[in-house]
Amino acid sequence: MVRLVSTLVIIVVLSLLPVQPLSAQTMPPNRFYGRVTVDGQSVSDGTVVSVWVANIKRAEAITVSSNYVLDLAQAVGENLVDKTVTFKIIFGYKQLDARETARWEGGGVTKIDLTGSTQAIERSGAPIAVTLQPTKTLQKRGQPFDVSVMASIKQSDVWRGEITVSFDPKVLKFTGMAKGALLVPEPMLDVSKIEDGKVTYIFFRTKLPLTSLSDGELVRLSLRVRNDATSSEGKISLSVISFADENAKAAAVTGKDSFVAVSILGTVGDINGDGVVDFRDVSLLTAGYGFKQGDGLFDPRSDLNEDGETGIEDLAILAGNMGRKG
Ligand SMILES: [Ca+2]
Ligand SMILES: [Ca+2]
Numbered sequence: 665m666v667r668l669v670s671t672l673v674i675i676v677v678l679s680l681l682p683v684q685p686l687s688a689q690t691m692p693p694n695r696f697y698g699r700v701t702v703d704g705q706s707v708s709d710g711t712v713v714s715v716w717v718a719n720i721k722r723a724e725a726i727t728v729s730s731n732y733v734l735d736l737a738q739a740v741g742e743n744l745v746d747k748t749v750t751f752k753i754i755f756g757y758k759q760l761d762a763r764e765t766a767r768w769e770g771g772g773v774t775k776i777d778l779t780g781s782t783q784a785i786e787r788s789g790a791p792i793a794v795t796l797q798p799t800k801t802l803q804k805r806g807q808p809f810d811v812s813v814m815a816s817i818k819q820s821d822v823w824r825g826e827i828t829v830s831f832d833p834k835v836l837k838f839t840g841m842a843k844g845a846l847l848v849p850e851p852m853l854d855v856s857k858i859e860d861g862k863v864t865y866i867f868f869r870t871k872l873p874l875t876s877l878s879d880g881e882l883v884r885l886s887l888r889v890r891n892d893a894t895s896s897e898g899k900i901s902l903s904v905i906s907f908a909d910e911n912a913k914a915a916a917v918t919g920k921d922s923f924v925a926v927s928i929l930g931t932v933g934d935i936n937g938d939g940v941v942d943f944r945d946v947s948l949l950t951a952g953y954g955f956k957q958g959d960g961l962f963d964p965r966s967d968l969n970e971d972g973e974t975g976i977e978d979l980a981i982l983a984g985n986m987g988r989k990g
Contacts, residue, residue, distance in 0.1 A: 691745075691770035693736055693770075694735070694766075694770065695774065696733070696751075696766060696776050697733040697734070697773070697774075698731065698778060699730055699731055700732055700753060700778045701730065702755050702760065702779070702782065708727075709729065711726060711727040711755065712725075712726055713751060713752070713754075714734075715734045715749055716750045716751065717736070717748070717749055719872060719873065722736050723735060732778070744770075745770060747768045751776075753778060753780040758910070758911050758912070762778040763779050763780070764779065790818035791818075791915070791916035791917055791918050792816065792818070792819075793917075794816075794882075794905050794918070794920075795814045795816075795922065796813060796814070796902055796922065796924045797811065797813075798810070798812075798900070798924050799812075800926070801924070801925070801926055802926070802927050802929060803898070804889065804929045805891050805893055805932065806889060807888065808887070809887060811884070811885045811924065812844060812881045812885075813844070813882045813884070813885070813902070814844075814882065815878070815879070815880070817874055820907065820915040820916075822907045823869045823909055824867065824907065824908045825874075825882070826864065827864070827866075827882065828864045828904035828905075829862070829900060829902060830863075830901045830903045831862075831898060831900045832898065833861035834893065835895045835898040835899075836889060836900070837887065837889075839886045839887060840885075840886040841883060841885050841886065844880060846878055847874075847883065852868060852869050853868040853870060854867040854868070889926070889928050891964075891970060892968045893932070896928050897925050897927055898925065899923050901923035902920060902922050904920070905917050905919055932968065932981060932988075933984075935948045935949060935963075935968075936965075940987075942987070946979075946982060948965070948966060949966040949974060949978060951963070952966050954975065955973065957972040957973065966978060968982060
């Protein structure tokens with residue numbers, strides 16, 4: 665009984681409070697409705713139409729008799745008043761930009777007929793620039809380092825991307841890869857294909873494109889200079905790069921066939937890195953002789969041929985380089 669009374673008191677008090685001014689949160693949605701046509705034709709029932717603000721999809725609806733109705737409400741704390749609203753139409757496997765745009769109006773009921781075209785939308789302006797950025801350009805044998813694939817996107821919206829990075833597998837060894845900051849924040853599909861001396865990475869955006877003015881790291885490769893690298897240079901190249909927008913139209917890209925070169929220091933067989941291949945290196949190798957990767961006494965520096973164990977082949981490589989300096 666006491667509780668009921670106090671509840672009633674609260675209700676009465678609340679009802680006596682002055683009515684709050686209409687805040688942004690309570691502003692009713694803007695309703696958009698109208699006819700949808702693609703290439704001047706009606707669309708089939710169930711065609712998905714969506715409404716977007718600043719490249720973020722906010723609501724979607726399906727058409728009936730080539731007509732749609734969409735309500736776009738403000739999120740809590742958001743102010744959509746006078747913001748530009750755009751529309752997309754899914755047609756076949758493509759998502760078309762409707763030609764029409766609108767300005768958001770709280771409580772508005774806006775008739776706007778949407779038209780789409782299957783003709784490729786020409787995009788002008790700067791191509792997407794892709795570059796490689798190694799963490800170090802001077803490396804000792806056996807040392808790990810990272811190479812970042814950086815992208816600078818100025819005009820296009822990128823929904824899909826493919827990048828292939830190649831290197832000489834006799835000089836460099838691939839040890840892993842990670843998504844860069846440009847790709848991390850949002851769920852997407854991605855696959856990577858690792859071959860000898862070649863890493864291919866493909867991503868598909870599922871919610872948001874990589875938009876204009878995205879600048880940063882796409883993906884990071886971890887590499888290591890092989891212990892038995894005979895070259896004094898490790899070349900890493902961007903061999904394939906392609907980006908496409910939501911209509912599968914390829915974007916212009918610069919950076920294909922660009923490369924970075926890593927200079928390699930030291931002599932094959934100089935396990936302790938003191939500048940000469942001698943008995944000290946032999947004793948280091950024999951200390952871990954017969955052990956495999958994962959075993960306690962395995963020393964990756966002594967695995968000169970990089971096959972995951974220290975054995976006769978490694979000893980032979982060392983013997984062949986005895987006395988060398990550098
Ligand atoms: Ca040595
Ligand atoms: Ca070995």
